[in-house]
Amino acid sequence: MSGVISASSLVKSNPNMRIHGKIVVVVACFGVFLLLYFWRGNAAEVVVEEGEEKDGLSFPTSSELKPDIANKPPVGVLVRLEKPFGVRDQSILIDGGVGLKAKSKPRNLARTVTKHTQAEEVMHLAVVACGNRLDETLTMVKSALLFSLKSIRFHIFAEDSLAPQFKERLNQWPRSALAKFQYNIYPITFSVGNADEWKKLFKPCAAQRLFLPVILKEVDSLLYVDTDVLFLRPMDDIWRLLKSFNSTQLAAMAPEHEVPKIGWYSRFARHPFYGVTGVNSGVMLMNLTRIRRTIFKNSLIPTGLSWEDLLHPLYQKYKNHITWGDQDLLNIIFHYNPECLFIFSCQWNYRPDHCMYGSNCKGAEEEGVSILHGNRGVYHDDKQPAFKVVYDAIREFPFDDNMFQSLFYPIQTKFLDTVNTLCGRIPQVFLKQIERTMRKVFEEKVVRHVRPHK
Numbered sequence: 001m002s003g004v005i006s007a008s009s010l011v012k013s014n015p016n017m018r019i020h021g022k023i024v025v026v027v028a029c030f031g032v033f034l035l036l037y038f039w040r041g042n043a044a045e046v047v048v049e050e051g052e053e054k055d056g057l058s059f060p061t062s063s064e065l066k067p068d069i070a071n072k073p074p075v076g077v078l079v080r081l082e083k084p085f086g087v088r089d090q091s092i093l094i095d096g097g098v099g100l101k102a103k104s105k106p107r108n109l110a111r112t113v114t115k116h117t118q119a120e121e122v123m124h125l126a127v128v129a130c131g132n133r134l135d136e137t138l139t140m141v142k143s144a145l146l147f148s149l150k151s152i153r154f155h156i157f158a159e160d161s162l163a164p165q166f167k168e169r170l171n172q173w174p175r176s177a178l179a180k181f182q183y184n185i186y187p188i189t190f191s192v193g194n195a196d197e198w199k200k201l202f203k204p205c206a207a208q209r210l211f212l213p214v215i216l217k218e219v220d221s222l223l224y225v226d227t228d229v230l231f232l233r234p235m236d237d238i239w240r241l242l243k244s245f246n247s248t249q250l251a252a253m254a255p256e257h258e259v260p261k262i263g264w265y266s267r268f269a270r271h272p273f274y275g276v277t278g279v280n281s282g283v284m285l286m287n288l289t290r291i292r293r294t295i296f297k298n299s300l301i302p303t304g305l306s307w308e309d310l311l312h313p314l315y316q317k318y319k320n321h322i323t324w325g326d327q328d329l330l331n332i333i334f335h336y337n338p339e340c341l342f343i344f345s346c347q348w349n350y351r352p353d354h355c356m357y358g359s360n361c362k363g364a365e366e367e368g369v370s371i372l373h374g375n376r377g378v379y380h381d382d383k384q385p386a387f388k389v390v391y392d393a394i395r396e397f398p399f400d401d402n403m404f405q406s407l408f409y410p411i412q413t414k415f416l417d418t419v420n421t422l423c424g425r426i427p428q429v430f431l432k433q434i435e436r437t438m439r440k441v442f443e444e445k446v447v448r449h450v451r452p453h454k
Helices: 007-013 015-042 106-121 134-147 163-170 195-199 206-215 235-244 264-268 288-293 307-318 326-336 362-367 385-396 403-418 427-446
Strands: 045-049 077-082 091-095 098-101 123-129 152-158 181-186 221-225 229-231 251-255 279-287 341-343 371-373 448-450
Touching (some): 123 206, 123 235, 134 163, 134 229, 134 385, 134 427, 152 163, 163 181, 206 221, 206 279, 206 326, 221 235, 221 288, 279 341, 279 371, 307 326, 362 427, 385 403, 385 427, 403 427
Parallel strands (some): 123 221, 152 181, 251 341
Antiparallel strands (some): 045 077, 077 091, 091 098, 221 279
C-alpha cells in the first residue's frame, strides 16, 4: 500500500504540475471558443431570393415554408452564403441544419438537390396532341411554366411524326425554363378495342385520355388538359384541389354549362349524362390510383366493372348515340357514379360558351379566369378575338422578358380592340386573375428574405 501514490496526493505535492494543468484547461477552452467563432463566421447570413434559380434549382417561396421554419433554410436547398471578410466563396448543402462544405462542383450538387426536391414537389400534367396541334400544345406548356411554382412533369402523348418535333422545340427553350420541368413523350396507344376506331371517336386521338389510368401506372395523380388550354394562374392552385376530394371522389371537372336552358346536354343529349348540364372534360383532375382501384356501377352488368374493363363495352353500347366522343363516355360513367366526381367552378375551364351568350360564369366574374379553354378554334380565327389576344401574347412572349412589360401590358392594350365583341365586353374577367398572378410572380422574384444577424 505504501508503494501506491494517488493522483491527488501527487498534484498536492507538486505545485508546478497543478499550474500546468490549469494552463492546459485554459488553452483547450480557448481553442473550442476559436472553433465556434470561425464556424459562426462562415454561416453569418443566408440570403435567399425567391424565384431565383441557381444552377437549375428554383428556390421555394415563403408560402411553401411552414411558419415554424420560415427563418431557416429548408432541408436540401442549395444556398449561397454571405461570406465574411477573408473567407472564400463556398456553396453549402443545408441538411437538417448542419452545414457541410461541398466537395463536388456546384453543378453536380444542384443536380442532386433537384432530384431530392422534385420527388416531393412534382406535379403531373398530361396532354394529347395529334395533327396540327404542335404549336398549340407548346403554348399550353409555356403558360403552365410561366406561372407555376412547383416543378412539373409533362406527359405528352403524340403521333409518331410529332414526337421528334416536340423534342427539338422543347430543347430549344432557355435553361431557366428547362430547369422547371421534365417531360416524357408517349406514342398513341389503346389497350382495348380497335385503335383506329378510338382515334376517330371525336377529335384525332382525343380518346387517349380515357386510357391514362391504364398507361401511367406509376403516376398517382394527374391533371389532364386539352391542347387549347392556357393557364392564367399557377397550376399549383388547381393541383391543390386534390386535397379537397372526399373518400369516394377520384376525378374533378367543371360543368359543361351553368344555365340548363342553353346547355348542350340538357337540350340534345341522347345518352345519360352527369347532373343537370353534364361536365366538360377539357380540364380533368384525376386521382389515378383511386380510378384503378374502383369498381364502377354501369348499365351493362349489375356487379360493376373496373375502369379498363368498362371502356370498350360502354363505347360499343353508346357509339351510335354520342356526339362528343370520350367526353360523352365520361358523362355516362359519372352519371352512374356521381359520388366519384368533384365539381370545380367554371373559372377553371372558361370557354367561349361562358361569354358568347352573355356572361354566365359567376366564378370568373368574381375571381377572374384561372384556366382559359379556347375550344371551337377561337385561338386561330377572328370569331372571339378576346381569346386570341391572350393566346398570341403568351405564344410570342420571350421566357426571360419582364412579364408586365412584355405580356400583361400587350394583352391589356390589345383588349381595347375587343370591347365591342361578345366576350371582349367583359375584359375584367380575362384580366383580373392574370394581373394578380403576374404581381405574385413578380414579387416572389424580387423580394429577398434575409436572416438578421444575431
